[in-house]
Amino acid sequence: MWDKQVMKPVSEPANSPSYVQVRLKLLRDIATGVWPLGGRMTLSDLEARYGVSQSPVREALLRLEGDGVVVLHPHRGAVVPQVDAALLTQVYDIIGALQGMLARRAVDHLTRTHLRELEAHLARFDAALDGGDIVGAVAANGAFHGMLNSLGGNPQAKALIETRFALAQATRRLVGYSSGRTAEVKQQHQSLLAALILGDGEAAAQVLVAHADTARDDLIARLLSKGAASTAS
Template identity: 45%
Template sequence: MALPNASTPAYAILRDRLRSAILSGDWPPGTHRTLGALALEHSVSISPVREALLSLEGEGLVEIRQHRGAIVPLLDAKLFADLYDLRGALQSLLARRAAERATAAQLQGIATHAAAFAAAAERGDPAEALRHNEAFHAAIDSAADNPQAQAVVAARTAFVNAVRLRLGYGPERMRRAAAQHEIILAALRARDAEAAAEAAFAHVESAKRDLLERFAEEQGRKPNP
């Protein structure tokens, strides 16, 4: 989380604090908090609390309940599947546009992150792999030059990445993802928009299946209430 400066709005500072609390588990899924309680806890007025929650609702991290504050949604397979379905559609679009618009310098940047991810996968370093995976896709999204689609993808990346970091990757997932990155990169270099879109969509679908398997395993390990 970036450090705030004197010009950072109060709601943005609070939004970042609340996002961190949600992603770290300090504000657990299924837990409800009122605007008044949040305002008191963070020593701010109701207005920045409301703005912060609206922003987090746009990221899918909270659900606002009228006159009642907000609740962090329960994590379930449908939530993850829905998030990945959205990512698949948008990243397919962005890969298509990147194949049409990417500059030579942008392609080199994408290749650099693909190689760094592959190296992290070879070392078995999931945290570093995740960092370069995010950078790889962000570089493609930037090359696509569609700020609206890019903003929607970015808004939901933190949530998925936090869950991925906790659950880890399945056997061979990082190696398979590295190979999929190379397929996407080859399509981008060839300026083959259709192949880039198809490869990006297949990559997201593969990631979705792996995360859902990890989540199902975690749920199976939890004791029954």
């Protein structure tokens, strides 16, 4: 959805159905670890946190189950699934393809203000990463990609990315970045920004596909390494 005068994305309307708002809050809370991977959420817990009745909570959970983000257990609430290599591969296949498509479209709407905001998100990401603040880095990275996805002007595609990205973000918070990945992701971000500044949507899309592929590989390697370390201990 777009403001026709300034061509900027607008947020979910405040009067959207309660279940829609609960669903978005659940995704945010899964991504930030409020509801951890493998953790259980009871209906009473969810009602208390989001200040709504069971009906919108149940509807939000049903939608997220359809997205593969939670697993429902009748009369017992829901569980956030554990993430493995197969799931991460599927998630990043979706993210890479859709982000590439949105980037191609976003270049037609980018303004200098948008570019400055994107640069600011990347500066916060770099600062957090350099300071060892994984939570801050994940948040800044999500803000950068979320803004760029919004500028692609396809809310359905953006929503698909957000549901899958929540699980990827939750995993990244747990396992962090490998030493080689930190330099690589910074370089990819700068290459992406350069393509956007030039208005080269195809180059931006290619960077994003490579970005998703290497993020997937690093996450899987980190996940397997953490699992091996836990087994050894």
